Amino acid sequence: MKKTLTLRQRIAGLFEGTGDYQRAGHILDVALISLIMINVVAIVIESIASVAQQYYDAFLMLEIISVAIFAIEYCVRLWACVDKTKYAAIEGSNTKRRLKYLLSPLAIIDLIAILPSLLMFLFPLDLRFLRVLRLLRVFKLTRYSRAMQLLLQAFVNEGSALFAAFFIMAVVLILASCGVYLIEHDVQPDKFESIPAAMWWAMATLTTVGYGDVVPITPLGKLFGGVITLLSMGMVAIPTGLLASSFSEQLRKRRQFFEDAVNEQVHGNTINDGSLNDEQRNHLEDLRHKLGLSKLEANKAIKAQLNERNSHLFCRNCGKRP
Structure with a gap:
């Protein structure tokens, strides 16, 4: 009841x-x-x-x-x-x-x-x-949005690594600001009047935006700016790579969790006529919805497990139970 x-x-x-x-x-x-x-x-x-x-x-x-x-x-x-x-x-x-x-x-x-x-x-x-x-x-x-939830979970999982990456970027930002201030201050006192003012150029360069409103004009300043630009490409890629890797790992874990649940339903319960009953399908559908998987992915996992089980239950030659 x-x-x-x-x-x-x-x-x-x-x-x-x-x-x-x-x-x-x-x-x-x-x-x-x-x-x-x-x-x-x-x-x-x-x-x-x-x-x-x-x-x-x-x-x-x-x-x-x-x-x-x-x-x-x-x-x-x-x-x-x-x-x-x-x-x-x-x-x-x-x-x-x-x-x-x-x-x-x-x-x-x-x-x-x-x-x-x-x-x-x-x-x-x-x-x-x-x-x-x-x-x-x-x-x-x-x-x-399941995708946004995955992204938030990726931020949580990689929190310490992201903090370390942003800390390194902050150190590089300060060093770049100090360097360009020492090189360009005497030539462009209006644009590089202080280290905090030079941080705008350093931030725009480190993020590879490069607005162009403040640029070094001395040969040494241009060389220093080029080095910072090349360095920034690798710096920006660090947090991006961490999030992309964690996001992919979250998707893999959810798919693996669903496959394990399908395996438990298929191999751990009695299957009639080589297919799942309504109760089992409803349970897996609820789990699919919670994990944010597509119906195509879910059906593929279910079909693979059923085919594996049925291959042991039925004769390959005549298709009947032994």
């Missing part, structure tokens, strides 16, 4: 988008993504003074409705998080689970999405920086 779920468990399942709530969860995600994109476009257009003045009431109404929806979503997620698979496994009270959720990156992003607008409503001031902060609402898309 199927267990009756509480309202909180149903909402948690809806937010997770698994099982019976997969379709409903997908519809909810699409609706929230659409609302986020509408908000981002509205914030950008609102920066045009004439348009903002003409459609002030429409922009205000959209903001009020959006903040209300996002605030309700935030509160409901906080209430139902204790029944999500990730937090239900945490030992302790529901308060402890909710605190754990509040400190999670996605919960912080949800809070940032509504906090600037709430501050604007509380303080009757034209706080432009708070209006610009509303653009951070676009980071809510991270919750609905």
Whole structure:
């Protein structure tokens, strides 16, 4: 007999988008993504003074409705998080689970999405920086994008290596600034008046942008600039390579985890007629959705495991069970 779920468990399942709530969860995600994109476009257009003045009431109404929806979503997620698979496994009270959720990156992003607008409503001031902060609402898309989640996980996994790379870049930045200041200061005192002023040239050169507004003109300065430019190519490639490698590793781990789950379902359970039953397929479909894998990848892994199992169950010559 199927267990009756509480309202909180149903909402948690809806937010997770698994099982019976997969379709409903997908519809909810699409609706929230659409609302986020509408908000981002509205914030950008609102920066045009004439348009903002003409459609002030429409922009205000959209903001009020959006903040209300996002605030309700935030509160409901906080209430139902204790029944999500990730937090239900945490030992302790529901308060402890909710605190754990509040400190999670996605919960912080949800809070940032509504906090600037709430501050604007509380303080009757034209706080432009708070209006610009509303653009951070676009980071809510991270919750609905598996690729963005993989990228965030890559940042977390390679945090120490990235810190070391940026530390080295900071040291090189200071050395480049000091070097070009000593070489070019006497010739261009207006552009290289101090080491902090020379940092603009060093930053533009190290990032291989090279705006060209500040450039060395002495032979020694040009030689020094060329060396820094060549050095910068390798410096910029370090964090890029780390993130690319970690991103690829995250994808490999997810695919391997799914293949192991398929192997367990195929070889660890009784398979009738050489195929999976509905319960097994639903379980693997939920796992595929959580891992963010495509249906093509999932079907390929399932088919490979079934073919391997069936090759041992059926005679290769007659196709019948021995």
